[in-house]
Amino acid sequence: MNIAVSRSAEEPSARTQVQWSLRWENELQLADHAELADFFRNSYGPTGAFNAQPFEGNRSWAGARPELRAIGYDARGVAAHIGLLRRFIKI
Secondary structure (H helix, E strand, C coil): CCCCCCCCCCCCCCCCCCEEEEEEHHHCCHHHHHHHHHHHHHHHHHHCHHHHHHHCCCCCCCCCCCCEEEEEEECCEEEEEEEECCCCCCC
């Protein structure tokens, strides 16, 4: 069964709008790394202090540093992050 729900123009959306930015690692400024580090500490901190530890200071990566990042921003700042790494496999 399909049900269509219409919203009035005055009703605010329940979801906040996320704006995506695709950035190379060398394009990020210190302020960007600080904002991402804060986002990761807040995201991983509730799962244990050890999980948030790699993001102390302004470090915005835990293991290998991403080459390309897709960062989603909402009204409060960073809302999402996707880091891309290239890996070369030799057989």
